[in-house]
Amino acid sequence: MPRPFRPRAAALTVCTVLLLAGCGENDDKGEDLTEQRLSWKNCPAPSEAQGGGSAPSPLPGNRGEWSCATMKAPLDWDDPEGDTIDLALIRAGSSGSASERIGSLIFNFGGPGVSGVTTLPAFGDVYAPLRTRYDLVSFDPRGVGRSAPVTCLDDQQLDAYLQQDATPDDNAERTELVDGTETFNAACEKNSERVLPHLRTTDTARDLDLMRQVLGDDTLHYFGISYGTELGGVYAHLFPKKVGRAVFDAVVDPTETVEQGSLAQARGFQLALDNYADDCVSGAEECPVGDSAQDVKDRIAELLKDLDRTPVPGILPRELTQTAATNGIVQALYSKDLWKLLTDGLEQAYDGDGTTLMVLSDVNNGRSENGEYSNIIPANVAINCADDEPRYTPEDVERGLPEFRAASPLFGEYLAWGMIGCTDWAVPGAAEHPEVRAPGAAPILVIGNTGDPATPYEGARRMVRALGEGVGVELTYKGQGHGAYNSENTCVQDAVHGYLLDGKAPTDGTVCS
Numbered sequence: 011m012p013r014p015f016r017p018r019a020a021a022l023t024v025c026t027v028l029l030l031a032g033c034g035e036n037d038d039k040g041e042d043l044t045e046q047r048l049s050w051k052n053c054p055a056p057s058e059a060q061g062g063g064s065a066p067s068p069l070p071g072n073r074g075e076w077s078c079a080t081m082k083a084p085l086d087w088d089d090p091e092g093d094t095i096d097l098a099l100i101r102a103g104s105s106g107s108a109s110e111r112i113g114s115l116i117f118n119f120g121g122p123g124v125s126g127v128t129t130l131p132a133f134g135d136v137y138a139p140l141r142t143r144y145d146l147v148s149f150d151p152r153g154v155g156r157s158a159p160v161t162c163l164d165d166q167q168l169d170a171y172l173q174q175d176a177t178p179d180d181n182a183e184r185t186e187l188v189d190g191t192e193t194f195n196a197a198c199e200k201n202s203e204r205v206l207p208h209l210r211t212t213d214t215a216r217d218l219d220l221m222r223q224v225l226g227d228d229t230l231h232y233f234g235i236s237y238g239t240e241l242g243g244v245y246a247h248l249f250p251k252k253v254g255r256a257v258f259d260a261v262v263d264p265t266e267t268v269e270q271g272s273l274a275q276a277r278g279f280q281l282a283l284d285n286y287a288d289d290c291v292s293g294a295e296e297c298p299v300g301d302s303a304q305d306v307k308d309r310i311a312e313l314l315k316d317l318d319r320t321p322v323p324g325i326l327p328r329e330l331t332q333t334a335a336t337n338g339i340v341q342a343l344y345s346k347d348l349w350k351l352l353t354d355g356l357e358q359a360y361d362g363d364g365t366t367l368m369v370l371s372d373v374n375n376g377r378s379e380n381g382e383y384s385n386i387i388p389a390n391v392a393i394n395c396a397d398d399e400p401r402y403t404p405e406d407v408e409r410g411l412p413e414f415r416a417a418s419p420l421f422g423e424y425l426a427w428g429m430i431g432c433t434d435w436a437v438p439g440a441a442e443h444p445e446v447r448a449p450g451a452a453p454i455l456v457i458g459n460t461g462d463p464a465t466p467y468e469g470a471r472r473m474v475r476a477l478g479e480g481v482g483v484e485l486t487y488k489g490q491g492h493g494a495y496n497s498e499n500t501c502v503q504d505a506v507h508g509y510l511l512d513g514k515a516p517t518d519g520t521v522c523s
Contacts, residue, residue, distance in 0.1 A: 041094075046082055048225075053131075076102055077100070079098075080098060080099070116147045117147070118151065118235065120235050122241075123389030126150060143511050144510070145225075151214045154389045160202045161388060162388040169328065171194060184404060192434050206396070209396040231254040236260045236464065236493070240262040242258055242454070243444060244444050246477065250451040251450060253454065256454045258456045260462055263468065264469075264472065267442050274469070279343055281461065286349050287303040290306055297353075309356075311420060317335050324368035339420075340374065340421065354366055375387060395431070400442060401435070449481075453481060455515055456470050459492070459497075460487070461491065462493070464492045483515045487499060501523070
């Protein structure tokens, strides 16, 4: 979570985005895009913007290769016969028999700004059971990766931008933060002016429906995670009769404004920190970062104050600042699997070594070891600012700081100041919150995790209510971290498999522990 962008929310440690590619050519004007045929080919190795590395590994069990294709979509859905953009797709064909195949299951992993083309193969083993009856498909949403990507600052400029203090203590720091935000936003407008007006979630929902048709499905079978649940809700509102079997996991609250959502995240990350501290001191081994849960949190708070005054060496030549440390802690709280790494990072930082917390911060920011960034930051900002109507000034933030500090002594100010990110954005925001009411839609399984820091549990119930009577089916997972299915909890996965594979939704109100 960069300084800080608003995650609705991130997909854990996969923060890489695909090769930059521009809009399509004008010779596609007037074409019936529902009739296009996709040319599926072996996927290339990740590009610089994806974070580098090798091409996707063979499918689980060495049963074939991942394949990639490009789908054309209107740049402007209000002018569907005008210019087009290219959307990058990835697919793993069904492993079952043709007679058992239901269709395509399309994934969106959140962010907004996360590349589905890189994320789906990274979690191929986790989702392999669903491949028995579906082709597994994901994509880079418009503005992300290879899909008409948003570009703003270069890598060196981003390094400098992210070293600024995200929680100003005086007028000089406040001016630097505001000026830095204005510079970032101006660079986005300069480098991505053509695409910025067309990045609303409603645009991506229409892309989804085009994708459904091009893939040959009568209804959309869908797995949305984090911000992907908001996208799914918007799709259900626009196309209720086209909803097939759908699962929403790590659910965004569709009823909240930006300020309400930021406050909820402050509470969510504070709860996750509380749970981390409790876990550290309750283990069989001595907790190396505190004698009690309160001591763990007090020492972290003191560390952040010390770093605000005097940063320590991080990944040279960069220093671990208060902002980078906070960002690294936030990243670790997305998954209980990262709590041990958080403990190691805190131990190091107390000894003057910021390496591990800086690594965690870099992962959240989409920065690779060689200093190259994916476009997760610009895409996230651009999509959020296109969606969110409110624009907050520094004075608005300062008025709200007492409430944010009460919600979280550690993360409150950090999340409050993040609200100024859209203040000078070139494109007006669409609405205070998304419309997801979907009367007549097929049942949607909505999963909330009681320990989720980024999409707090309460959002799942509000999504169920907002979808409308008879649509949302609520399932509660009493766990830790962001999301439920990826926890590999048997109860959760059985419920998801039962619905997606067999069409049998669990009883509304089911609880998994």
